[in-house]
Amino acid sequence: MLNLIKNEIIKLTANKKLYVGMFIILIVNLLPLLEKLAGTIVDIPISGQSFPLYMLSTYLNLVMPIFISVLIADMVTDEYANGLLTLSLIHPISRAKLLKAKVLALIMITALLMIYAMIVGLILGSTIFGWGEHFLFRDVNAEITYAFSTGAGLMITLGSYAVSIIPLIAFAMVIMFLALRFNSGGALTGTSIGIIIFFSFIGEIAEGLRPFLINNYFTLFKDVLLSKDFSQAGTALVVLGAYTIMPFTIGLHYFTRKDIVY
Amino acid sequence: MSGKHVIEVKELRKSFGQNQVVDRISFKVESGDVFGFLGPNGAGKTTSMRMMLGLVSPDEGTVAINGYDIGKNFLKAISRVGAIVETPKFYPYLSGRQNLQQIANLHSQVNSMKIDEVLDMVGLSARSDEKVGIYSLGMKQRLGIARALLNDPNVIFLDEPTNGLDPQGMKEIREMICQLAMEKDITFFISTHLLHEVEQTCNKVAILNKGKLITQGTVNELLGKENEHVEIRTPDAYKASNVLKDIGYVKSVKPGDDGLEVELEKGRSWELNRLLVSHNIIVHYLLPKNQSLEQFFIELTEGGKRIA
Ligand SMILES: Nc1ncnc2c1ncn2[C@@H]1O[C@H](COP(=O)(O)OP(=O)(O)O)[C@@H](O)[C@H]1O
Numbered sequence: 001m002l003n004l005i006k007n008e009i010i011k012l013t014a015n016k017k018l019y020v021g022m023f024i025i026l027i028v029n030l031l032p033l034l035e036k037l038a039g040t041i042v043d044i045p046i047s048g049q050s051f052p053l054y055m056l057s058t059y060l061n062l063v064m065p066i067f068i069s070v071l072i073a074d075m076v077t078d079e080y081a082n083g084l085l086t087l088s089l090i091h092p093i094s095r096a097k098l099l100k101a102k103v104l105a106l107i108m109i110t111a112l113l114m115i116y117a118m119i120v121g122l123i124l125g126s127t128i129f130g131w132g133e134h135f136l137f138r139d140v141n142a143e144i145t146y147a148f149s150t151g152a153g154l155m156i157t158l159g160s161y162a163v164s165i166i167p168l169i170a171f172a173m174v175i176m177f178l179a180l181r182f183n184s185g186g187a188l189t190g191t192s193i194g195i196i197i198f199f200s201f202i203g204e205i206a207e208g209l210r211p212f213l214i215n216n217y218f219t220l221f222k223d224v225l226l227s228k229d230f231s232q233a234g235t236a237l238v239v240l241g242a243y244t245i246m247p248f249t250i251g252l253h254y255f256t257r258k259d260i261v262y
Numbered sequence: 263m264s265g266k267h268v269i270e271v272k273e274l275r276k277s278f279g280q281n282q283v284v285d286r287i288s289f290k291v292e293s294g295d296v297f298g299f300l301g302p303n304g305a306g307k308t309t310s311m312r313m314m315l316g317l318v319s320p321d322e323g324t325v326a327i328n329g330y331d332i333g334k335n336f337l338k339a340i341s342r343v344g345a346i347v348e349t350p351k352f353y354p355y356l357s358g359r360q361n362l363q364q365i366a367n368l369h370s371q372v373n374s375m376k377i378d379e380v381l382d383m384v385g386l387s388a389r390s391d392e393k394v395g396i397y398s399l400g401m402k403q404r405l406g407i408a409r410a411l412l413n414d415p416n417v418i419f420l421d422e423p424t425n426g427l428d429p430q431g432m433k434e435i436r437e438m439i440c441q442l443a444m445e446k447d448i449t450f451f452i453s454t455h456l457l458h459e460v461e462q463t464c465n466k467v468a469i470l471n472k473g474k475l476i477t478q479g480t481v482n483e484l485l486g487k488e489n490e491h492v493e494i495r496t497p498d499a500y501k502a503s504n505v506l507k508d509i510g511y512v513k514s515v516k517p518g519d520d521g522l523e524v525e526l527e528k529g530r531s532w533e534l535n536r537l538l539v540s541h542n543i544i545v546h547y548l549l550p551k552n553q554s555l556e557q558f559f560i561e562l563t564e565g566g567k568r569i570a
C-alpha cells in the first residue's frame with residue numbers, strides 16, 4: 001500500500017499541473033492587492049498575519065475545487081483513457097488498494113497545497129500589507145470583525161486550514177466518483193467546474209436546498225473556529241460525511257468490477 | 263500449480279452491447295509454447311487478452327493461468343505474468359527507469375538491480391534516464407518488453423508486438439521473443455494479424471475470426487509443412503474419390519471447382535498421379551495449391567475487409 005501511494009505521489013510531483021496550480025495560488029494571493037488599489041475592500045481590515053485566513057474562503061470555494069478536479073482528471077480519468085491503468089492492473093495488487101492509494105495520495109497533496117497556500121499568504125500578505133498590530137479578521141459581506149492576539153489568530157488560521165481538508169475531501173470523492181465513469185479528463189474537469197458553478201447557483205435561487213449542497217459546507221472552519229456554532233458544524237460534518245462515504249463506496253464497488261478496455 | 267498448462271481458456275464469451283465480440287473460445291497453452299493468436303483486425307484478440315488478464319470480465323467462461331483462476335484468484339494467477347496489451351503505454355513525463363520503477367513498486371521482490379538487468383537485456387541502459395516522451399516507437403516497444411520481464415514471468419502476453427515497427431524493428435522483436443523463449447524458458451502468448459509472424463516465431467497457433475476460433479494446432483500441421491494440397495482437374499471426380507478414399511497417404515478429399523481437392527503427405531503427389539492413371543482416370547491437370555492456412559487466412563482477412 002505504501003508503495004502504491006509512493007507511485008501516485010511520484011506521478012503527481014512529476015506532473016507540471018501541480019506547479020501550474022502552485023503558481024495560480026501565488027497569483028490569487030495578489031488579487032486582494034488589486035482590490036485594495038481599486039478601492040473595493042477599503043473597509044475590511046487586512047494585514048499580513050490575518051491574510052491567509054482572509055484568503056481561505058476563496059481557496060475553498062473556487063481554487064482548490066478546480067485544482068482537485070484537475071488532479072483527479074489526471075490520476076483517474078486520463079490514466080484510464082490513456083491505457084495507463086492497465087499497466088498497474090496486470091500486476092498482483094487489488095483494484096481496491098489502488099483506488100485507496102490514489103485517494104490517500106490526493107489527500108496528502110491537498111494538505112500540502114493548503115500548507116503551501118497558507119505560507120504563501122503569510123509571506124505575500126505581510127510583504128504587501130505589512131504584518132499588522134493585531135489579528136483582525138472580517139469576511140467580505142460579513143458584519144462581525146473578529147479580533148485576536150497574534151498567537152491565537154495564527155493558531156486559528158492553522159486550525160481553519162486543517163479543518164478545511166474535510167470539505168475538500170468530500171468534494172474530491174464526488175469528483176472521483178464521476179472520474180471513474182468519464183473517458184476524457186478534459187470533459188471531467190469541465191463537468192466539475194460546471195458542478196461548482198451549478199451548486200452555488202442552485203443555492204442562490206432555492207434556499208431550501210442549501211442544507212443538502214456540499215458547497216454550503218465548504219467554509220466549515222467558520223462554524224468550528226470563529227462563530228463556534230457547533231450544531232451547525234455537526235450538521236456540516238454529517239452532510240460532508242455522507243458526501244465522502246457514499247461516492248467512495250459506490251465508486252469502489254464500481255471500479256473493482258469495471259471493464260478496463262483502454 | 264496444477265497440470266502442465268500455463269494457460270487454460272474455457273468457453274470464454276463476451277459481448278459489448280449487442281455485439282458478440284468473443285464467442286465461446288477454448289484453448290490451452292503448454293509450458294514452452296510460443297502460441298500465436300492469429301486473426302484479422304476486429305477479430306476479438308485484444309478483448310480476449312484483456313479477459314485472460316482479468317482486465318475485462320467475461321460474460322461466461324473461465325481462464326486459468328499457472329493453474330489459478332484469473333477471476334477467483336487474481337493475485338496468484340497474475341503474479342508470474344508479463345504483458346503488453348496493445349501498444350506499450352508509458353508515463354511520458356517520467357524517464358524509462360522511473361516508468362519501470364512504478365511497476366517494480368508493485369512487486370515486493372523486484373529491486374533496482376533487476377531494473378538495471380532488464381534495461382540491459384533490451385539494450386536501453388544508456389537512454390534509461392531520458393523521458394519516455396522522446397523515445398521512438400521501437401524503443402518504447404523494447405522498454406515495454408523490459409517492463410514485462412521485471413517480475414521474472416513464466417508467461418508473457420504480447421498484443422501485436424510488431425505493429426507499427428519498421429522491418430528491422432520487427433526482426434529485432436521477433437528475435438528477442440525466440441531468444442527469451444529458449445534461454446529463459448518463458449512461454450509466450452502472442453496475438454497478431456500477420457501470418458508470417460506466426461510462421462517465424464510460433465510453434466502453435468489458434469485462428470480467430472469474428473470472435474470465433476476457427477482452427478488451432480501446431481504451426482507445422484496447420485501450415486501444411488507435413489501435408490500438401492493438390493487440385494486434381496478431372497471429369498471422373500466421383501470415380502477418383504472412390505479410389506482415393508482408402509489410401510493411407512491421402513488425408514482428405516473434397517470436391518473442387520473442376521474435379522477434386524486433395525490433402526496428402528508431402529512428396530507423394532507423383533504416387534497419387536500414378537494411382538489415378540492406373541485406374542484409367544483422366545487427369546487433365548494436377549495442380550499444387552497454396553499452403554492451406556495461408557489461403558484460408560487470406561480469404562478470412564479479405565472477408566473481414568469487405569465487411570468493414
Ligand atoms: N470497449 C468496447 N466497446 C464496444 N465494442 C468494442 C470494445 N472493444 C472492442 N470492441 C469491438 O470488439 C471487436 C473486437 O475488438 P478487438 O478485441 O479490439 O479486436 P482485435 O484486437 O482482434 O483487433 C471489434 O468489433 C471492436 O469494435
Ligand SMILES: [Mg+2]
Nearest residue numbers: 307308421422
Ligand atoms: Mg487488438
